Amino acid sequence: MARPLIADIDLDALRHNYRLARDQAPHSRAVAVIKADAYGHGAVACAQALEALAPAFAVACLEEAQALREASITTPIVLLEGIFATAELEHVETLDLWLVIHSDWQLEALLAYCPAHPIPVWLKVDSGMHRLGFPPAQVEAMWARLAAAPERACDLHLMSHFASADALQSADFRRQLELLDDLAIRLAAPTCFANSPATLAWPEAHGAWNRPGVMLYGSDPLEASNEASRRLTPVMTLRSAIIAVRELAAGEAVGYGGRWRAPRPSRIGVVACGYGDGYDRHAVDGTPVLVDGQRTAIAGKVSMDMLTVDLTDLPEADIGSEVVLWGRATNGQILSVDEVAHHCDTLSYTLLSGVLPRVPRRYHGAH
Structure with missing residues (x-):
């Protein structure tokens, strides 16, 4: 597959x-x-x-x-x-x-x-x-x-x-x-x-x-949205899935440098996406993602091919669960690329244009 x-x-x-x-x-x-x-x-x-x-x-x-x-x-x-x-x-x-x-x-x-x-x-x-x-x-x-x-x-x-x-x-x-x-x-x-x-x-x-x-x-x-800009619709959805789940005791660390430590017994999901795909490696803990259309956040540093997210409050999430890094989830929930860019201390321009060629593009709607 x-x-x-x-x-x-x-x-x-x-x-x-x-x-x-x-x-x-x-x-x-x-x-x-x-x-x-x-x-x-x-x-x-x-x-x-x-x-x-x-x-x-x-x-x-x-x-x-x-x-x-x-x-x-x-x-x-x-x-x-x-x-x-x-x-x-x-x-x-x-x-x-x-x-x-x-x-x-x-x-x-x-x-x-x-x-x-x-x-x-x-x-x-x-x-x-x-x-x-x-x-x-x-x-x-x-x-x-x-x-x-x-x-x-x-x-x-x-x-x-x-x-x-x-x-x-x-x-x-x-x-x-x-x-x-x-x-x-x-x-x-x-x-x-x-x-x-x-x-x-x-x-x-x-x-x-x-x-x-x-x-x-x-x-x-715009720095502050107006009526027109609020009607914009995301064109790209960067979509992946959970490929592994880890159970952590309170105090255990995740990822390079152990930047994120579990504040309680936690479930961590590993996502197939990393800076080798163009996702910003500067994303901080707390950068939002959608898992099965529900908001959660990055926990730990982004790696080349993977990143990790906190699933502790999403007990139904498991291997194969949909992960939306930005864009529209299957259930219709939207995560704005602008919000993700804010957490990465960058611009949406950088995130969108930085998605690398190894990420397949799948087009919807006739050319």
Whole structure:
């Protein structure tokens, strides 16, 4: 028999979350962000599931875009980090991609290139994140150069990225948005500013395009949930089973370093899942799991292939009992990946995208 650990992917939930993102901004188009293998969910399967809904996809690099094209995905694809070498422009053209330009050398490379057809370009401005993008003072000149070369660049958009849209009261966000709005007005530019949190909570940031990412997979990106984010549905359920049960006397230790000691006579369940599968090894004692749809918690350090949970208050649980590390249990109970991430002192992005290839993905709902 196969190891019981599996990542169940609910494509109907993915479509629900995309529609929710779209409905928050009825006057915008929503590019579905499926970089990092769709945050660990499988980019090809997720693209196929969204192909009839999403007018565009977004990925980080050429290799991710090429994998989609090889799977016969014809929807427009935005390269969020643009090209990494001048030679990639030929592939951008061949694969019919949309190009983000964020650096001088990228701009010069495009203007020196002679494509058979103009390439759609999204010009990125650094509005305060200080990762990628042109300084605001340079943007008008860069925009003018692209607009003056219609044989090379077309369908120009202005884009940026918010550093603190997840905070519902953020002076930094408002400063970024004011700067961007001023630029967009001066350039008469269509925009793409809103990421997942801005899509859910900041309608004033909605533009010609929005970029929902982690919200598509059911994770709430807001510091404090709002009415819309509470309607998100988990797409991935990381599911396993109890493979052994141990009876411990009070005071006995579990796992490496003996971090957890039984405070009373205890039953410990061993689960087929560990950091070798992508589960976070920093999970503390008390990190929640569902066993047969009932909440209990991790007891002891996570190992490479196993982790241990406290079954003392679940007398019916035994070998073969279902364990949900995050997602939806068979009885309908949900354990949010955001709650698990909080106990691991990390983000849902890290947990979802970190599920390793040895964990089989099982898809539900037609692609």
